[in-house]
Amino acid sequence: KEIFLRDYKAPDYAFEKVDLKFELGEEKTLVTSNIRVLPKSSGAPLILDGDSSLKLVTLKINGSSVPEEDFKITPRKLHLTSLPTGPFELEIVTEIEPQNNTSLEGLYKSSGNFCTQCEAEGFRKITYYQDRPDVMSKFTTRIEADKALYPVLLGNGNLIEEGDLTDGKHYAVWEDPWTKPCYLFALVAGQLVSRDDTFTTMSGRKVVLRIWTPPQDIPKTDHAMKSLINSMKWDEEVFGLEYDLDLFNVVAVPDFNMGAMENKSLNIFNSRLVLASPETATDSDYAAIEGVIGHEYFHNWTGNRVTCRDWFQLSLKEGLTVFRDQEFSSDMGSRGVKRISDVSRLRISQFPQDAGPMAHPVRPQSYIKMDNFYTVTVYEKGAEVVRMYQTLLGKEGFRKGMDLYFQRHDGQAVSCEEFMAAMFDANDAKFPTFPLWYAQAGTPILTVTTSYDADAQSFTIKCKQEVPPTAGQPQKEPMLLPLAVGLLDSQGNDMRLSSVKDGASLHNLSSSDGDFTTTAVLHVDKAEQEFTFLGITEKPVPSLLRNFSAPVRLVSDVTDDELFFLLAHDSDQFNRWEAGQTLARKLMLDLISKQQKGEELNVNSAFIEGIRSTVTNSSLDKEFVAKCMSLPGESEIADLMEVADPDAIHTVRRFVIKQIAASLREELLSTVEENRSSAAYDPSHEHRARRSLKNISLSYMASLNEPEITELLVNEYKNATNMTDQVSALAALCQNPGDARSQALSDFYDQWKEEALVMNKWLALQAMSDVPGNVEHVRSLLEHPAFDIRNPNKVYSLIGGFCASAVNFHAKDGSGYKFLADIVLELDKLNPQVASRMISAFTRWRRFDEERQALTKAQLERIKSQDGLSDNVFEIASKSLAS
Ligand code: ARG
Ligand code: ZN
Numbered sequence: 001k002e003i004f005l006r007d008y009k010a011p012d013y014a015f016e017k018v019d020l021k022f023e024l025g026e027e028k029t030l031v032t033s034n035i036r037v038l039p040k041s042s043g044a045p046l047i048l049d050g051d052s053s054l055k056l057v058t059l060k061i062n063g064s065s066v067p068e069e070d071f072k073i074t075p076r077k078l079h080l081t082s083l084p085t086g087p088f089e090l091e092i093v094t095e096i097e098p099q100n101n102t103s104l105e106g107l108y109k110s111s112g113n114f115c116t117q118c119e120a121e122g123f124r125k126i127t128y129y130q131d132r133p134d135v136m137s138k139f140t141t142r143i144e145a146d147k148a149l150y151p152v153l154l155g156n157g158n159l160i161e162e163g164d165l166t167d168g169k170h171y172a173v174w175e176d177p178w179t180k181p182c183y184l185f186a187l188v189a190g191q192l193v194s195r196d197d198t199f200t201t202m203s204g205r206k207v208v209l210r211i212w213t214p215p216q217d218i219p220k221t222d223h224a225m226k227s228l229i230n231s232m233k234w235d236e237e238v239f240g241l242e243y244d245l246d247l248f249n250v251v252a253v254p255d256f257n258m259g260a261m262e263n264k265s266l267n268i269f270n271s272r273l274v275l276a277s278p279e280t281a282t283d284s285d286y287a288a289i290e291g292v293i294g295h296e297y298f299h300n301w302t303g304n305r306v307t308c309r310d311w312f313q314l315s316l317k318e319g320l321t322v323f324r325d326q327e328f329s330s331d332m333g334s335r336g337v338k339r340i341s342d343v344s345r346l347r348i349s350q351f352p353q354d355a356g357p358m359a360h361p362v363r364p365q366s367y368i369k370m371d372n373f374y375t376v377t378v379y380e381k382g383a384e385v386v387r388m389y390q391t392l393l394g395k396e397g398f399r400k401g402m403d404l405y406f407q408r409h410d411g412q413a414v415s416c417e418e419f420m421a422a423m424f425d426a427n428d429a430k431f432p433t434f435p436l437w438y439a440q441a442g443t444p445i446l447t448v449t450t451s452y453d454a455d456a457q458s459f460t461i462k463c464k465q466e467v468p469p470t471a472g473q474p475q476k477e478p479m480l481l482p483l484a485v486g487l488l489d490s491q492g493n494d495m496r497l498s499s500v501k502d503g504a505s506l507h508n509l510s511s512s513d514g515d516f517t518t519t520a521v522l523h524v525d526k527a528e529q530e531f532t533f534l535g536i537t538e539k540p541v542p543s544l545l546r547n548f549s550a551p552v553r554l555v556s557d558v559t560d561d562e563l564f565f566l567l568a569h570d571s572d573q574f575n576r577w578e579a580g581q582t583l584a585r586k587l588m589l590d591l592i593s594k595q596q597k598g599e600e601l602n603v604n605s606a607f608i609e610g611i612r613s614t615v616t617n618s619s620l621d622k623e624f625v626a627k628c629m630s631l632p633g634e635s636e637i638a639d640l641m642e643v644a645d646p647d648a649i650h651t652v653r654r655f656v657i658k659q660i661a662a663s664l665r666e667e668l669l670s671t672v673e674e675n676r677s678s679a680a681y682d683p684s685h686e687h688r689a690r691r692s693l694k695n696i697s698l699s700y701m702a703s704l705n706e707p708e709i710t711e712l713l714v715n716e717y718k719n720a721t722n723m724t725d726q727v728s729a730l731a732a733l734c735q736n737p738g739d740a741r742s743q744a745l746s747d748f749y750d751q752w753k754e755e756a757l758v759m760n761k762w763l764a765l766q767a768m769s770d771v772p773g774n775v776e777h778v779r780s781l782l783e784h785p786a787f788d789i790r791n792p793n794k795v796y797s798l799i800g801g802f803c804a805s806a807v808n809f810h811a812k813d814g815s816g817y818k819f820l821a822d823i824v825l826e827l828d829k830l831n832p833q834v835a836s837r838m839i840s841a842f843t844r845w846r847r848f849d850e851e852r853q854a855l856t857k858a859q860l861e862r863i864k865s866q867d868g869l870s871d872n873v874f875e876i877a878s879k880s881l882a883s
Contacts, residue, residue, distance in 0.1 A: 001368065002366050002367070002368050003366060003367055003368070003370075004365065004366045005310070005312040005363070005364070005365050005366065006365070008309070008310055008312075010040075010134065011040070011130055011132065011134060011135055012039065012040055012041050012044035012046070013037050013038065013039055013040060013044075013046050013130065014037070014038040014040055014135070014137075015035050015036065015037060015038075015130065015135055015136075015137040016036040016037070016038050016087070016137065016138070017035070017036040017137060017138050018033065018034070018035050018036075018137045018138070018139045018140070018182075019033075019034040019035075019139075019140050019142075020032070020033055020034075020127075020139065020140065020141045020142065020185075021033075021141075021142045021144070022107075022141070022142070022143045022144065022145075022187060023144045023145075024098075024114055024143065024144065024145040024146075024150065024189055025145075026099065027097075027099075028095050028096070028097055029095070029096050029097070029098055029107065030057070030093060030094075030095055031093070031094050031095075031096060031126055031127045032091065032092070032093045033090075033091070033092045033093075033094075033127045033128075033129070034089060034090070034091050035089070035090045035091075035092075035129075035137075036087060036088075036089060037087065037088050037089070037090050038087050039083065039084070039085060039086070039087070042085045043085075045079055045080060045081045045083075046079075046080040046083055046090075046130075047077050047078070047079050047080075047130075048077065048078040048079075048080070048092075048128035048129055048130060048131075049076065049077060049121070049123075049124040049128065049129060049130065049131040049132075050073075050076065050077065050078050050094075050124050050127070050128040050129075051076070051106070051124050051125040052075045052076065053096065053097075053101075053125060054094045054095075054096060054124075054125070054127070054128065055094060055095040055096070056073060056078070056092070056093075056094055056128070057093040057094060057095055058091070058092075058093045059071060059078075059091070059092055059093075060089075060090070060091040060092075061083070061084065061088055061089065061090055061091075062084070062088050062089050063089070063091075066080065069082075070082045076124075078092075078128040092127055092128050094126075094127050094128065096125070096126065098114060101125070102790055102830040102831055103125075103830075103831050103832060103833065104117060104255055104256065104257050104792065104831060104833070104834075105117045105118070105121075105122035105125060105257065105833065106118070106122045106123070106124075106125025106126050107125070107126050107187065108255075110253040110254055110255035110256070111214070111253070111254050111255070112149075112190060112191070113150070113188065113189065113190025113191065113192065113253065114145075114150065114187065114188065114189040114190060115186075115187070115188050115189075115190075115251065115253050115268055116185065116186050116187050116188070116263075116268070117256070117257065117258075117261055117268065118182060118183045118184070118185050118186070118261075118263070119183040119184075119261060120183060120311055120314075120370040120371060120374075121183075121370060121371075122183075123182040123183060123185060126185075129182055131182055131183075132181070132310065133181040133183060133307050133308045133309065133310065133311065133413050134181070134308075134309050134310060134413040135181060135182070136179040136180055136181050136307070136411075136413060137179055137180070137181075137182075138176065138177070138178075138179050139156060139157070139175075139176045139180065139185060140157075140160075140173060140174065140175045140176070141155035141156065141173070141174045141175075141176075141185075141187060142171060142172070142173045142174075143155060143171060143172050143173075143174075143187060143189055144165060144169055144170070144171040145169060145170070145171075145189050146168055146169055147164065147168055147169060147170040148168060149190075149191070150189040150190050150191070151190075151191060152188070152189065152190060152191070152192045152193075152212065153170070153171070153172035153188075153189050154172075154174070154186075154187065154188040154189070154212070154249055154251065154266055155172070155173075155174025155176075155186070155187055155266065156174060156176040156180070156184070156185060156186055156263060156264045156265055156266050157174050157175050157176030157177060157178070157245065157264065157265055158174065158175055158176075158177070158245065158246065158247065159172060159173070159174055159247075160173050160174065160175045161173040176264055176265070177245075178244065178245075178264060178304070178305070179411065180264050180304060180307070181307055181413065184262070184263050184264045184304055184307075185263065185264075186261070186263030186264075186266040186268055187266075188212070188251050188266065188268065191214065191215075192212040192213060192214065192251065193212070193213070193214075193215045193218055194210040194211060194212045194213075194218075194249075195210070195211045195213075195218055195221045195222070195225055196208065196209065196210050197209045197225050197228075197229065199228075199229055199232050199233075199243070199248075201232070201236065201242045201243055202236045202242055203242060205242070205243070205246065206246070207232075207243050207245070207246055207247065207248055208246060208247050208248070209225065209228055209229070209248050209250075210247070210248070210249050210250070211224055211225055211228075211249075211250045211251075211252070211274065212249060212250065212251040212252065213251075213252045213271070213274070213275065217252065217271070217275050219277065220274075220275040220276055220277045220280070220281075221252075221274060221275065222276075223276045223281075223286055223289055223290070223683065224250065224274045224275075224276070224289055224293055227289060227290040227293040227294065228248070228250065228293050228297060230290070230294075230328075230332060231293060231294040231297040231298065231328060232297065234294070234328050234331060234332075235297070235298060235301070235324075238327070238328075238331075239301075239324075239399065239402055240403070241300075241301045241406075243300065244300070244305070245265050247265060248265055248267075248297075249265060249266045249267070250267045250268075250269060250274065250293070250296075251266065251267070251268050251269065252269050252270075252271040252273075252274035252275060253268060253269070253270070253271060254270075254271045254756060254791065254793070255790065255791055255792065256268070256269070256270035256271075256792065256793075257792050257831070257833045257834060258270065258374065259273050259292050260273055260292050260295070260296045261296070262295075262296040262297075262299030262300065262303055262304060264300075264304055267296045267297070269292070269293075269296070270792075270793065271756075271757065272285070272288075272757050272760070272793055273288060273289050273292045273293070274289060274293075275757060276289055278681030278683075278721075278722040278723065279722060279723055280723055280752075280755055280757060280758050281723055281757070282723050282724040282727060282761075283683065283688045283691060283692065283724045285723075286683045286688075287329065287333070287688075290328075290329060290332060291325050291326075291328070291329045292325070294324070294325045294328040294329065295321055295322065295324075295325035298321050298324045298325060298328070299317065299321050301406065302317055302320045302321045302324060303317035303318075303321060305406070305410055305411065306405065306406065306409045306410060306411075306412060306414060307412075307413045307414075308413060308414070308415070309413045309414055309415045310415075311367070311370045311373070312363055312364055312365070312367075312415075313363065313414070313415045313416055314370075314373060314374070314378050315362045315363060315378045315379075315382035315385070315416065315438075316414065316415065316416050316418075316419055318374075318378055318379045318382055319362060319378065319379065319381075319382020319383050319384075319385055319386050320382075320383075320386050320419070322379050322380060322382065322383035322386075323383040323386040323387055323390075326338065326342055326383060326387075333685045333688075334621060334623060334624070334685050334689070335573075336573030336574060336577075336621070336624060337573075337621065337623045337624055337627060337689075339547060339548065339573070339574050340573075340574060340577050340624075340627050341627075342380070342383075343548045343574065345376075345380060346376070346380045346381065346384065346551060347636055348633055348635055348636050349376040349380070350376040350377055350380050350381050350443075350551075351443050351553070351639060352635065352639050352844055353375060353376055353377055353843075354377060354381070354441060354442055354443045354470070355442070355443065355468070355470075355639070356843050356844050356846075356847075357471055357843055357846075357879050357880045357882065358372075358375075358471075358840070358843050358876065358879055358880070359377075359441040359442060359470035359471055360373065360375070360377055360441050361377075361438060361439050361440055361441045362377060362378060362381055362382045362385055362416075362437060362438050363416055363438040363439065364378070365439075365472075367875070368871050368874070368875040369832075369836070369870075369871040369872045369875050371832075371833050371836065371872055372836055372872060372875050372876060377441075381551055384550070384551040385437045385438070385551075388434075388437070388480075388482055388549070388550060389401065389423045391482045391484065391521060391547075391549050391550075392429070392431065392434075392480075392482050392521065392523075393423065393427045393429060397426070397427045397429075398423070400426040400427060401422050401423035401424075401425075401426040401427060402422075403426070404422040404423075404425060404426040405418070405419055405422035405423070408422060409422075416438050417435075420434070420435060420438075431480050431523075431525075433477065433478065433479045433480045433525050434479065434480045436477055436479035436480075437479060437480075440467055440473065440476050440477070440479065441470040441471075441473055442467050442468045442469065442470040442473070442476065443467075443468070443551065443552060443553055444465050444466065444467045444479070444481060444550075444551075444552040444553070445465070445466045445467075445468065445552065445553045445555060446463060446464070446465050446481060446483070446524070446545075446550070446552040446553070446554050446555070447463070447464040447465075447466075447555045447556070448461060448462065448463055448464075448483075448542075448544055448554065448555070448556040448557070449461075449462045449556070449557045450462070450542050450556075450557060450558075452536070452539040452540070454539070457534070457535060457536055457537055458532050458533060458534050458535075458536055459487060459532065459533045459536040459539075459540055459542075460530055460531070460532045460533075461483075461485065461522070461530070461531045461532075461533075461542070461544075462528075462529075462530050463483065463522075463524045463528070463529045463530070463531070464527065464528050465478050465479075465481060465524060465526075465527060465552075466527070467479070471879070471882070478525060478526055478527045479525065480523060480524070480525040481523075481524040481525070481549075481550040481552060482521050482522070482523065482524075482549045482550055483521070483522040483523075483524050483544070483545060483549060483550065484519050484520070484521050484522075484545060484546035484547060484549035485519065485520050485521075485522060485542060485543065485544055485545075485546065486518055486519045486520075486542075486543040486546055486570075486571070486572060486575075487533065487536065487540035487541070487542055487543070488540055488541040488542075488543060488565070488566070488569060488570065489538060489540060490538060492565065492568065492569030493569075493571075494518035494519075494571050495518070495536065495540055496516040496517075496518065497509050497516055497517050497518065497519075497520050497533055498510075498515060498516040498517075498534075498535055499533070499534045499535065500520055500522070500531055500532065500533050500534070501531070501532040501534065502522070502523075502529070502530075502531050503529075503530070506534075518571070519546050519572070520533070521549065541558075541562045541565050541566060542556075542558060542562075543566055543570050543572055543575045544556055544558070544575075545575070545578075546572040546574065546575050547572060547574045547575070548574055548578075558582075560583060560586070560606075563579045563580075563582055563583050564579070564583070564606060564610055566579035567579040567580045567583070567610055567614070567628075568610075568613065573624060576628075577624065577627055577628055580610065580611075580614070580628050581632055583607060583610065584607070584631050584632055584656075585632050585636075585637065585640065587603065587604070587607055587656065588631070588632065588637055588649075588652055588653065588656060589637065589640060589641070591603075591652040591655065591656070592637070592641070592645065592648045592649060592652050595648045595651055595652055596645065596648050601652065601655050602659075603655075603656055603659040603660075608659065608660060608663045608664070611628070611629060611660055611664065612663070612664055612667060614628045614629070615629065615664060615667050615668075615671065616667055621689060622675070622689035622690055622692065622693040623685070623688065623689035623692050623693070624689075625693055626689070626692040626693045626695075626696045629660075629696050629697075629700070630696065631653060631656060631657065634646065634649045634650060634653055634806050635806065637649050637653070638806065638847065639847075641847075643847070643848065643849055644844075644847045644848050645849070646806035646807055646810040646848075647807060649806070650770065650806060650807045654703065657700055657703045658703045658704065660700060661700040661701055661703050661704050662704065664700075665701070665704075668697040668700055668701050669697075669701070671693060671694060671697040672694050672697050672698055672701070672712075672716075675690040675691070675693050675694035675697075676694060677690070677691055677694075677721060677722060677724075677725055679721055681721065681722040688724075691724050691725060691728075694725075695724070695725065695728035695729075695732075698712075698713065698716060698728060698729065698732045699728070699731065699732045699735070701713075701732075702732035702733070702735045702736065703735065705735070705736045710733070710736070710738075710740050713729055713732050713733050713740070714729075714733070714740055714744070716728075716729040716732075717729035717730055717733060717744055723758070723761075726748075727761055727765070729744075730744050730745070730748055730765065731765055734765055734766075734769060737771055745762070745765075745766065748762055749762060749786070753786065756791075756793075757793075759786040759794075760793050760794060760796075760797040761797070762786065763781060763784075763786060763787060763794065763797040763798045763801065764797040764798070764800075764801040765801075766778070766781065766801075767781070767797065767798045767799070767800075767801030767802040767804075767805070768801040768802070768804050768805050769805060769808075770805050770807050770808065771808075772807070772808070773808075773811075774802070774805065774808045775802070775808055775811065775815045775816055775819050778798065778802045778819070779819065781798055782798070789826065789827065789830065790830060790831070792831070792834050795823075795827065795834055795838065796834075796837075799820070799823050799838050800837075800838065800841075802816070802819070802820075803816075803820060803838075803841035809841065810848065810852060812851065812852070814852075814855035814858075814859075817842075817855050817856050817858075817859045818859060820838065820839075820841060820842070820859070821859035821860075821862055821863055823838060824838050824839045824863055824873065825863060825866055828866075828869060828870050828872075828873050829868075832870030832871070832872040832873060833872060835870065835872065835873050836870070836872035836873050836875075836876055839863065839873055839876050839877060840876055842856055842859070842860055842876075842877075842880055843876065843879075843880045845857065845860070845880065857881070860877050860880055860881050861881065863877045864877040864878055864881065
């Protein structure tokens with residue numbers, strides 16, 4: 001059943017207080033829920049959500065059983081009628097079986113421990129409840145369990161009582177003083193130990209911090225703890241936001257559908273986003289942990305203290321919190337490099353979504369299953385929308401808006417309008433077309449043409465914007481795009497920009513440096529519009545959309561020569577990288593059409609020289625250089641083609657890499673020599689940057705497939721002292737089938753078979769391989785002891801990894817498509833959320849040639865017609881098939 005934003009109605013009943021009791025057991029778990037209910041309009045039925053797996057044991061109102069004629073149970077609801085007109089006590093006892101819950105939502109078991117995941121709608125798998133975020137209540141939780149099996153009992157808020165019971169059991173009572181929706185409820189019980197630390201807030205509150213894991217993993221929680229402390233400090237310094245309880249718990253669990261969850265004072269994490277040691281985790285793992293620990297902590301204000309009115313508003317908390325974690329990571333490491341990674345991610349994942357059958361606005365207008373809308377659009381594009389407020393209003397203006405938002409809405413469940421109003425009201429700003437960012441799907445195309453008038457000493461930028469049609473939205477309106485622009489003089493320096501004409505009005509530009517700026521933010525809000533900079537004394541090279549100031553596809557008349565100039569000189573680090581990427585995209589698309597016509601391929605020397613001068617420029621940040629060397633990914637190129645041709649794209653990308661490697665052989669070799677790691681691992685930016693430059697150089701050299709280089713790679717592999725270097729060398733060796741590859745893979749397995757998180761890397765490396773016919777090998781890995789279809793991380797590594805190899809997933813014989821469909825159907829019976837994430841690899845099927853379309857369509861139809869299909873998978877399959 002499809003749910004629509006326009007049907008929102010406030011609830012008829014408020015829940016003032018909820019007392020929960022959990023009697024955890026091996027065969028069954030009893031949940032007693034005592035709710036103080038406040039009717040807001042008399043006579044309405046009270047309709048509670050409840051999954052069909054719930055067994056109702058007793059149902060009482062004010063202490064007496066509800067007569068049978070006054071309630072009705074349907075597969076998804078409990079309807080109550082003939083209710084008291086004043087406040088009353090509702091007591092519901094349900095029985096559940098967490099040990100058999102493979103969906104990993106609601107209450108379930110992971111490695112023998114009990115844990116929960118309630119967002120978005122998992123609480124209804126625990127008990128009957130108004131499972132919606134605008135029902136906020138004060139919760140207490142009493143947990144009873146066997147003391148030997150479950151020595152640690154955790155809930156939200158403060159521990160107010162604990163003790164022993166008969167039969168070897170014990171109990172704990174937790175009280176959360178803050179009102180919250182049930183999606184923030186959490187419970188953990190099991191054999192866990194903690195790493196403890198403290199943080200003293202700016203107003204002097206001493207907070208105990210605990211990270212809980214199985215005993216053997218405690219040494220791997222050091223980085224997560226440091227990240228948590230840094231997050232708490234950062235939120236105080238940047239936003240003046242302080243933690244509001246005396247205890248903050250983080251629990252790492254191996255079986256978890258998503259990354260992590262911001263339950264009030266009891267965050268639950270996928271272990272891969274908590275556990276790290278230099279030997280077992282890579283630099284990217286370290287960075288991901290820092291970012292997600294920050295993200296979940298930041299939710300305490302943006303999500304928990306101010307929450308969402310309904311799930312359509314998800315981006316209110318997620319877009320904002322992703323923006324906050326991006327800013328945090330930028331301040332901890334390198335801002336320019338972080339921006340490049342975030343934009344790459346947006347372009348690789350979100351742009352295709354926005355152009356496909358699952359395209360939806362940042363605030364969706366309808367859904368069948370909310371879990372399908374925890375998307376890169378809601379999260380990453382949502383973060384770009386938040387970033388645009390900051391670009392338009394300035395950092396200080398943005399902070400004023402945040403302050404007003406909390407001043408107005410602390411303790412409330414609100415919608416995206418409230419956030420926007422706070423931003424605008426705090427700054428006295430009016431941007432009438434900005435709200436369209438929440439309503440219109442599709443990536444805007446911004447076309448820019450420029451001209452210099454030497455006589456008038458003016459430089460004109462002509463803009464055209466167009467938002468493409470998407471499913472259900474044939475017509476779009478222009479919307480406000482902040483376009484950040486700099487102009488470079490012939491020396492490559494930024495010109496001073498002091499005034500710009502926009503139609504009839506003249507704007508003076510200023511900044512903290514004086515009555516000029518070097519980056520002007522143009523407000524593009526019409527279908528066609530012109531801006532003219534005055535006082536421009538020579539023909540400039542324009543640097544457009546600096547720092548990716550709006551999430552658009554930019555098409556411009558900047559020439560290749562100008563792009564090379566920008567690559568060498570732009571003061572905006574993002575645009576400097578982007579100039580190289582634009583050149584690479586052009587080159588690759590050109591080579592692809594040659595390849596398709598059977599013409600000879602060659603890479604022009606200007607491109608190679610551009611890369612050479614970047615690689616040899618010692619004044620540049622090394623991680624930035626590594627980014628500049630990385631070519632646009634295969635999926636990014638596929639997204640730019642009329643009909644995606646995975647084989648041609650792959651051939652061309654490999655060809656370009658090989659050409660670069662052959663031409664820069666000496667430079668790459670000395671880069672490797674000069675950037676080897678010191679023995680002790682240091683996760684700081686400087687050291688991470690050295691490793692990234694060394695490792696991309698190794699990977700380029702590997703493309704040459706020469707015995708001498710294989711020997712070098714084997715040595716790098718053997719001498720590695722940390723996982724970043726070890727797995728990079730292994731990945732480089734894996735590019736070329738042969739003895740060295742097999743030997744390294746089997747050594748790696750022997751060394752790490754006891755470490756589940758490292759085994760995920762081992763699975764992913766083999767699954768992602770472009771070796772032809774790899775599908776059979778991946779099928780055989782399904783039976784390998786290192787794989788387990790019930791563990792989401794393993795599925796994402798093996799199945800997700802396989803889909804990432806376009807040549808194998810899109811194999812012309814349809815073997816990849818059949819493989820994925822088989823797995824989706826098997827997964828759907830166990831875990832619909834994971835099945836739904838996997839089937840998403842099919843959504844872009846119309847981008848391929850007719851034969852491939854027919855093959856994919858057949859698999860999608862096969863899935864869709866399956867009996868007992870989950871709503872999750874049904875929604876993706878049916879929307880993908882709809883034209
Ligand atoms: N709120 C969590 C986060 O982004 C994600 C929860 C995802 N849950 C889901 N069922 N999709 O931090
Ligand atoms: Zn989040």
